[in-house]
Amino acid sequence: MPLDIPLIGARTALWLVAQIHLFLAAFVLGAPIFIVISEWLGLQTRDPRYERLARETMKVVAIAYSLTAVFGVLFAFVLMGPYQLLTNYLFRALYPVWALYGLFILLETVCMYLYWYTWGPLSATTVRKWMHIGIGVVLNVLGTIVMLLMNAVAGFMNTPPKAIETATLWELVNNAAWWPLNLHRFLGNITFGGFVVALFAAFMFLTSRTGEDRKFYDWMGYIGNLIGVGALMTMPLAGYVLAKELFLYDAQLATFMMADKLSGYFVMQGLLVVLLFLGANFYMWLSMQRIEGGPRFAPHMKAVFGVLLAGGVIWVVPQNFFPDLLSKAPPGVSEQALILPERFAFLGLMVAKALAVTAIIIMTFVTYLLYRRARATGRIVWGRIDPMAQYVLIFIPAVAVYLMGLMGAIRSLTRMDYHVYGALKDLTPYWYVVTLGHSSVMAAITTVSFFLLLVFVFWVGFVMGKAHE
Amino acid sequence: MSDPGTDPREARIEAVPLTPGAKGGWRRVKGPGIFALAGLAAIWVLLPMVSDSWGIRFGAPYRVFFSLAVLGSALFFILLNWGPIPAPGSPLTTFASIFLVYGATVGGVMSFGLWYYPQFEIPKPAVEQARAQERGKQAFLSPAANCFACHSIEALGIRGGTRGPDLSAVGAQAEARKSGTPAEDYIRESIVNPAACLTPLPASGLAECLPAADPARTYPPLMPPGFKDRLSDEQINDLVTFLMGLKGLAEQDGKSR
Incomplete structure (x- = not known):
């Protein structure tokens, strides 16, 4: 190993900077998608709130963009030092992809600043506004291309072509995991962006001192959460598609993930997704309070939550408590105690899990239908909401960010002791698959670090700005 | 998505804050508390009494798992019943409460990861x-x-x-x-x-x-x-x-x- 990082080690250093870079990147790629849509809705409906939502979110994106670049550079530094072998390999194998990545990052940056700094000048007339929206669309196209390029690299590391020595560049790029990863990350970025917007709105609601601001940020939090939950409902399917592609590529990978050393990670994933859905439904429960006559739907919603919780338990309950395929029961513990009883063995099967998650998604949809039903019969009083709702909007992003960190660890650890699965061995001291406990701590550190960065962005961009005004 | 700006159902009146503590303390926890006690009794008292031949005897790790699920569900319903909480009064309490909620959430899920099972590979020798x-x-x-x-x-x-x-x-x-x-x-x-x-x-x-x-x-x-x-x-x-x-x-x- 050429170099190491003192005290924390190269893998931990890489993990920290890469994950924070990816969090920021997910936000700056995901948020502009609905920023442009919101700007367009503002133009179409003449409702100033859409315009304000788009503009304030874009301000957060513009500040976060610099941080994304900073952590991207740190990521590259750590790769170039302790991971020279991997860096050289990836550059040799995918050089045109890296070159294009550099080019498109440059174009995206130019477009992002153009979009942000022309907001005022291009808002004067409808024609100019359409031009501005056009720049936003181009920004999203460029951002999506950047994501596709990096997904090609990430997918290549997981599922390189079997005949790697004779593969063409296109075969290296269009590897088995590429499109599933594109789909998964595209939807994930929208979910992530929506929840971060909700977090921002909650932060601003709680720090606002005027009724007008509270009304607006209450509405903004609702919209952010709606976007996040809407995209979240598609995520289990996208995850399933990705897992299936990995299975078809190499069945050993699927066993390793679902039944062997990463099986505990998926129990934790289940718990986190259930918490997300519970949080989203709880927020809708609290949202009913701002609708006149809304609380009369409470008994229906409680019944929905009962089904949701039962579905959650079925989804999370593990088939067994063995940490991997080769483990034996600890001394004094019978093997029978660590596996589901015979009559309930079906709860550990994928069919039961799929049905449970389907029930959770449907119940969440029912909650939103109840909300819409309440809206149809009563007036909404934005800003009249239990402050607890804002804390729920803080809880949900905390879980979502953590989940994304843990899922990133799963994707990476699926390569076992390879940098590029089956092609390039990990010869560093950190070749081993880390424990769930270790990954839990790392995900917690990166989640909190990302939050501190976001709070810094909110504070610099809005609280300080208002104080200055 | 409908147009919220021109929707007559949306009140343009000044929002009146909800009154904190609208519900009594006992009412908040009564139902969920009874549910939790009944659930824990079923898991730890009734289930071990069931004959092995029924094939529904769960091991201790599962019973801990279901207990957590019961307690979590009860907590969820207590939160549903809780009613409006007071808004933080000062910037300091606002920031502290935001950090507390975020930190407690992350800490809670991290604890689950650490608890879930004795870990499988010891990285230190490597x-x-x-x-x-x-x-x-x-x-x-x-x-x-x-x-x-x-x-x-x-x-x-x-x-x-x-x-x-x-x-x-x-x-x-x-x-x-x-x-x-x-x-x-x-x-x-x-x-x-x-x-x-x-x-x-x-x-x-x-x-x-x-x-x-x-x-x-x-x-x-x-x-x-x-x-x-x-x-x-x-x-x-x-x-x-x-x-x-x-x-x-x-x-x-x-x-x-």
């Missing part, structure tokens, strides 16, 4: 081994040992002398060098007592070392004795660990598969 290998490499390159004066390690790009064998694959070759002697012991012996068994020349086609020098089949006995005195025990251990890790060019390139 890290320690790598550090020992790095120290061994430094010992190899140090003037005190001066190994590179006679030996090269092409796999690592170390171009030293050629009087001794290239050590690129010594970790793999050592396994067959001396019948009945583990690779690690053979490498140690070849450092502290190099004349005990001489390394065969690559052209000889031999795998095993020979007890006496043979110009046609072995490297000449040029390796000086006395490394046991020149290097500490720790340095020799590190050197052995380093050499044991050298498995050849293919492995170093990561293309062994």
